Amino acid sequence: MPAAAHEPEVIRDKAAMRAWSRRRRAEGKVVALVPTMGFLHDGHLSLVSAAVAAAAGPVAVVVSIYVNPSQFAPTEDLATYPSDFAGDLRKLAATGAVAAVFCPPDLYVRGGRPDASESGGAISCLEQGDGYGHETWIRVERLEKGLCGSSRPVFFRGVATVVAKLFNIVEPDIAVFGKKDYQQWRVICRMVHDLDFAIEIIGSEIVREADGLAMSSRNVHLSCEEREKALSISRSLVNARTAALNGNSHGQQIKDQIVQTLEEAGGQVDYVEIVEQESLTPVERIDRPAVICVAAWFGKVRLIDNIEIQPPS
Amino acid sequence: MPAAAHEPEVIRDKAAMRAWSRRRRAEGKVVALVPTMGFLHDGHLSLVSAAVAAAAGPVAVVVSIYVNPSQFAPTEDLATYPSDFAGDLRKLAATGAVAAVFCPPDLYVRGGRPDASESGGAISCLEQGDGYGHETWIRVERLEKGLCGSSRPVFFRGVATVVAKLFNIVEPDIAVFGKKDYQQWRVICRMVHDLDFAIEIIGSEIVREADGLAMSSRNVHLSCEEREKALSISRSLVNARTAALNGNSHGQQIKDQIVQTLEEAGGQVDYVEIVEQESLTPVERIDRPAVICVAAWFGKVRLIDNIEIQPPS
Incomplete structure (x- = not known):
C-alpha cells in the first residue's frame, strides 16, 4: 500500500x-x-x-x-x-x-x-x-x-x-x-x-498489451471477438515494418497489404497512410524516417495505431 | 536628461x-x-x-x-x-x-x-x-x-x-x-x-491631439489638408454622443449623420457601427452601454476611431 x-x-x-x-x-x-x-x-x-x-x-x-x-x-x-x-x-x-x-x-x-x-x-x-x-x-x-x-x-x-x-x-x-x-x-x-x-x-512510446494491441481507454468497449480481430492492426503494422526494413519500400504495396489484412479480419478501415514523421506529409517510398498510421473500426469502436520506421541508410 | x-x-x-x-x-x-x-x-x-x-x-x-x-x-x-x-x-x-x-x-x-x-x-x-x-x-x-x-x-x-x-x-x-x-x-x-x-x-483610453484627432502612427501619412478633413471623425463622434445623451437613441439616425459628416469632409467611409461594448453586437437603439466605431479613408490613409456611450438609466 x-x-x-x-x-x-x-x-x-x-x-x-x-x-x-x-x-x-x-x-x-x-x-x-x-x-x-x-x-x-x-x-x-x-x-x-x-x-x-x-x-x-x-x-x-x-x-x-x-x-x-x-x-x-x-x-x-x-x-x-x-x-x-x-x-x-x-x-x-x-x-x-x-x-x-x-x-x-x-x-x-x-x-x-x-x-x-x-x-x-x-x-x-x-x-x-x-x-x-x-x-x-x-x-x-x-x-x-x-x-x-x-x-x-x-x-x-x-x-x-x-x-x-x-x-x-x-x-x-x-x-x-x-x-x-x-x-x-x-x-x-x-x-x-x-x-x-x-x-x-x-x-x-506506445504501450501494448501482451498480445500487441495498443492500449486505449476505448478497448473496454470491444467484445472478446472484436478484440481478437483488432489484433490484426498491430500484426499488420509489424509485418509492414519488417517488409520495409527488408527492402520493400513501396508505400502503396505496403498500404494495400495492411488494408487487406484488416478487412480480412472484419475491420472497417478509416485510413492507412505512410507519412513523414515530423511533417506528416505522405511518402510514396519509405526511404526516410516514416510512420505508418492506421485507423479502423472494429464493431462500434474506432481504434488507431502506428509504427515508426527508420529505413537503413 | x-x-x-x-x-x-x-x-x-x-x-x-x-x-x-x-x-x-x-x-x-x-x-x-x-x-x-x-x-x-x-x-x-x-x-x-x-x-x-x-x-x-x-x-x-x-x-x-x-x-x-x-x-x-x-x-x-x-x-x-x-x-x-x-x-x-x-x-x-x-x-x-x-x-x-x-x-x-x-x-x-x-x-x-x-x-x-x-x-x-x-x-x-x-x-x-x-x-x-x-x-x-x-x-x-x-x-x-x-x-x-x-x-x-x-x-x-x-x-x-x-x-x-x-x-x-x-x-x-x-x-x-x-x-x-x-x-x-x-x-x-x-x-x-x-x-x-x-x-x-x-x-x-484614447489619446487625442489638441484638435481631437485620435493619435495614430499612420497620421504621419496624412497631408495637411487630409489631416484637417480627418477631424470630421472625432467631431462627428462627439456630436453623436451629445445627441445620444440628449435623448436621440435611434442608432440608424446617428450613423447616417456620421456618414454624412465624413463624406461631406471628403472621407470614404469603411464602416460606421454602433455596438454593445463587450460583445460588439450591433444595437438598434442606444439604450445600454454602447460604442460607436468608425473606419474611414482620408486619401491613402485608413483611420479608425470610436467613442463609448453610457446612456442615462
Missing part, C-alpha cells in the same frame, strides 16, 4: 491549480503535465514515468483528467467515453510519482449573460455560440488535416485549444503525450513551437 | 526576453507588457503610464516593438508602415518608466527544411506554407467578424496569434492595449479569457 505522502492532491479549481504549480516551481521543482481523459491504463502510467525521466531532477507531476467535449463531433462517442475516477486515483497513487491530479468540472465558458444557464448544454467545436460563450480556437492548419483530421474534422481544433488552456492553467515546464496519438503529438509540438510556449514536449 | 538607470534594456532574443522577465518576477516585480508596432506617440506612452498605474507596486514594464507581418493582408500597408527605432527608444527612456524594450528581428518560423532560406520572404496570414513554416493560428471566431474584420479579413487572426506569442515569450502579469483599437482590445480580452492566460488586460 502506498504511503500517504504519495497520494496525489486532487485539485478542481483553475486558480488553485495555477497557484499550486507556481509554488512547486518556486521550490525549484520542474512541473510536468500529463494530460489525460481518464479511465487510465498502463499506457497513461508510462507517461508519468516518462515525465519523471524527462525532468531529471526534482519534479512535480500533474496528471489532468478531463474529457474534453470540444474535440468530439456531435456524432462521436463523448456520451459513452468510459470513466472511473476512483480507479484512476488509485492507479496514480500506486505509482508514487504523481503530486497532483487536476480534474476541473468544466473548462469552458457556457455563456456570460445573466440568462445563460437556460441555454446550457455541452459545448461543441461545431457550436457557433451566442456571442457570450467560448469562441477562441487554435488551429494547426496543415498538420490538423489528413489522417484523423479527415474523418474527425473538429478533433484537432478541440485538442489544440484545450491543451493550450491546460498549459496556461498548469504552466508546466514539461508535458508528455503518447505517440499512439501520433498526429496529436505532432500537432501539439507544432503549436508549442509556433506559439512560443516555454514547454518541452515529450513523445512517449 | 533621464538618468542612465532609466534607459530601457534592449532585448532582441526570445529566450533572453523570457529569462529577463522571470528574473524580474522572482524579484517580486509585476511584469507589465505594452505591445506596440513602434513609431511611438503620446498614445503609446499613455499605455506605459497605464501599466505603471495598474501594477500598483513594483513593476517592470516591457514595451515590445514589432511590426507584425501576419496581421497585414498583401494589399495593405506593411511596406509603408512608419518606423523610427532611435526615436522610439528616446521617448521610452524619457518616461523613466520602461525597463526593457523587446524588439525581435522576427517572430515567425520561415521554414525548417535545410533549403528553407530559398523560399524566404515575408509570412502572410494568407500564406498556406509548405508544411515547415508557421501554421498555428488563433481565431476569436465571433468577435473577429464585423467592424474592421469585414474589410481586413486576416487582421485579427494575425493580432491574436502574435499577441499570444508575445504573452508566451514575455509571460507578463499585465498587458495594456489602447481602446482606440477597440475591437482588438475586446478580441484580446476574449482570447485571454477563453484560453486561460494568467494575464490581466488593461484597456487604456
Whole structure:
C-alpha cells in the first residue's frame, strides 16, 4: 500500500491549480503535465514515468483528467467515453510519482449573460455560440488535416485549444503525450513551437498489451471477438515494418497489404497512410524516417495505431 | 536628461526576453507588457503610464516593438508602415518608466527544411506554407467578424496569434492595449479569457491631439489638408454622443449623420457601427452601454476611431 505522502492532491479549481504549480516551481521543482481523459491504463502510467525521466531532477507531476467535449463531433462517442475516477486515483497513487491530479468540472465558458444557464448544454467545436460563450480556437492548419483530421474534422481544433488552456492553467515546464496519438503529438509540438510556449514536449512510446494491441481507454468497449480481430492492426503494422526494413519500400504495396489484412479480419478501415514523421506529409517510398498510421473500426469502436520506421541508410 | 538607470534594456532574443522577465518576477516585480508596432506617440506612452498605474507596486514594464507581418493582408500597408527605432527608444527612456524594450528581428518560423532560406520572404496570414513554416493560428471566431474584420479579413487572426506569442515569450502579469483599437482590445480580452492566460488586460483610453484627432502612427501619412478633413471623425463622434445623451437613441439616425459628416469632409467611409461594448453586437437603439466605431479613408490613409456611450438609466 502506498504511503500517504504519495497520494496525489486532487485539485478542481483553475486558480488553485495555477497557484499550486507556481509554488512547486518556486521550490525549484520542474512541473510536468500529463494530460489525460481518464479511465487510465498502463499506457497513461508510462507517461508519468516518462515525465519523471524527462525532468531529471526534482519534479512535480500533474496528471489532468478531463474529457474534453470540444474535440468530439456531435456524432462521436463523448456520451459513452468510459470513466472511473476512483480507479484512476488509485492507479496514480500506486505509482508514487504523481503530486497532483487536476480534474476541473468544466473548462469552458457556457455563456456570460445573466440568462445563460437556460441555454446550457455541452459545448461543441461545431457550436457557433451566442456571442457570450467560448469562441477562441487554435488551429494547426496543415498538420490538423489528413489522417484523423479527415474523418474527425473538429478533433484537432478541440485538442489544440484545450491543451493550450491546460498549459496556461498548469504552466508546466514539461508535458508528455503518447505517440499512439501520433498526429496529436505532432500537432501539439507544432503549436508549442509556433506559439512560443516555454514547454518541452515529450513523445512517449506506445504501450501494448501482451498480445500487441495498443492500449486505449476505448478497448473496454470491444467484445472478446472484436478484440481478437483488432489484433490484426498491430500484426499488420509489424509485418509492414519488417517488409520495409527488408527492402520493400513501396508505400502503396505496403498500404494495400495492411488494408487487406484488416478487412480480412472484419475491420472497417478509416485510413492507412505512410507519412513523414515530423511533417506528416505522405511518402510514396519509405526511404526516410516514416510512420505508418492506421485507423479502423472494429464493431462500434474506432481504434488507431502506428509504427515508426527508420529505413537503413 | 533621464538618468542612465532609466534607459530601457534592449532585448532582441526570445529566450533572453523570457529569462529577463522571470528574473524580474522572482524579484517580486509585476511584469507589465505594452505591445506596440513602434513609431511611438503620446498614445503609446499613455499605455506605459497605464501599466505603471495598474501594477500598483513594483513593476517592470516591457514595451515590445514589432511590426507584425501576419496581421497585414498583401494589399495593405506593411511596406509603408512608419518606423523610427532611435526615436522610439528616446521617448521610452524619457518616461523613466520602461525597463526593457523587446524588439525581435522576427517572430515567425520561415521554414525548417535545410533549403528553407530559398523560399524566404515575408509570412502572410494568407500564406498556406509548405508544411515547415508557421501554421498555428488563433481565431476569436465571433468577435473577429464585423467592424474592421469585414474589410481586413486576416487582421485579427494575425493580432491574436502574435499577441499570444508575445504573452508566451514575455509571460507578463499585465498587458495594456489602447481602446482606440477597440475591437482588438475586446478580441484580446476574449482570447485571454477563453484560453486561460494568467494575464490581466488593461484597456487604456484614447489619446487625442489638441484638435481631437485620435493619435495614430499612420497620421504621419496624412497631408495637411487630409489631416484637417480627418477631424470630421472625432467631431462627428462627439456630436453623436451629445445627441445620444440628449435623448436621440435611434442608432440608424446617428450613423447616417456620421456618414454624412465624413463624406461631406471628403472621407470614404469603411464602416460606421454602433455596438454593445463587450460583445460588439450591433444595437438598434442606444439604450445600454454602447460604442460607436468608425473606419474611414482620408486619401491613402485608413483611420479608425470610436467613442463609448453610457446612456442615462
